[in-house]
Amino acid sequence: MLTAIIILTSIGLVAAVGLGVASRVFAVQVDPLVEQVAALVPGVNCGACGNASCNQLAELLVAGKAGIDACPVMSDATRNQIAALLGVEFKQTAKPVAVLFCQGSNAHIKAKYEYDGVPTCAAANMIAGGWAGCSFGCLGFADCQQACPFGAIAMVDGLPAVNEAKCTACGKCVKACPRGLFKLMPSDKRVHVRCSSHDKGKFVRLGCDIGCIACGKCVKTCPVEAIALVNDLAVIDETKCIGCGKCATVCPTKSIVDQAGPHYTARINANCTGCTLCSRKCPVGAIGGEKKQLHSVDAAKCVQCHLCHDSCNFEAIELVDESGTIMIPPKPRKAKKPAAAQQQEAAQ
DSSP, X not given: OHHHHHHHHHHHHHHHHHHHHHHHHTOOOOOHHHHHHHHHSOOOOOOTTSSSOHHXXXXXXXXXXXXXXXXXXXXXXXXXXXXXXXXXXXXXXOOEEEEEOOOOOTTTBOBSSOOOSOSSHHHHTTSTTOSBSSTTSOOOSOHHHHHOTTSOEEEETTEEEEOTXXXXXXXXXXXXXXXXXXEEEETTOOEEEOOXXXXXXXXXXXXXXXSOOOOOHXXXXXXXXXXXXXXXXXXEOTTTOOOOOHHHHHOTTOOEEEOSOOOOEEEEOTTOOOOOHHHHHOTTOOEEOOTTSOOEEOTTTOOOOOHHHHHOSSSOEEEEOXXXXXXXXXXXXXXXXXXXXXXXXXXX
């Protein structure tokens, strides 16, 4: 018995020493910077960045083979921390969010038949084109909600509702929807045709009372020609859209949703320096005036897009309602950079 114990103990000691030596001989050297970056990335391994793991992304970031904004789940604060570690600059952009391009809730959609099969959108979509009266619309079985790892989607009246504060734009909902109704959109783009139907207007009305009927009113109304009819569906060119919301006001079925508002008319006050930046930003030529002279806004031409207000650095443009009451005060005057910072930028 004693001999057996001695033999087993000896084998254990030899194995332990062997493993210890092997761990040192075959150790994989890890860049300390990779470890620091890996500690900052989310660590959820959702794959939204296109990599197998968050650790792999950290390695690519350190190697300069991935952008600071490669991970849609990270906050801007974390991106800034990683940028500081890597000695690179991070320019903040509008956060992308998931947008559902359908409004066919229980209150608006009509059923073709009663579905009693497997309660998933993927399964329902395979049976006679789905139970919904619109063959392009949401089937309401919450595949997207189940796929979302951040709890950003809730079902409201049979339709997914995205909580933008929780949404990380990981894209799981985009992949989960069998009808491709989700898109990741910049959060500063707030006017959308929330419909995906390519049916003729007559058939759209038969299945849903809030779908796009391709009447073309939005196309004619848009002041910057940002909307076109594509296969019987109004499509907004986000690169041209100024967010004025005029299209939503004329849409007869309310399929265009304007979350950019409320909208007000621009008015220029005595702080104007005549820099002409606002007149150059105005997409409809509603602002006039000589350089270095007080400018003015033609209220009849103003489309209430607020671009001039957002561009003014001298607290000279306020947004007013029909009675002339200031609803949104001028944007705070842009602070001047310290002389030292200006000299440093000039040297670079």
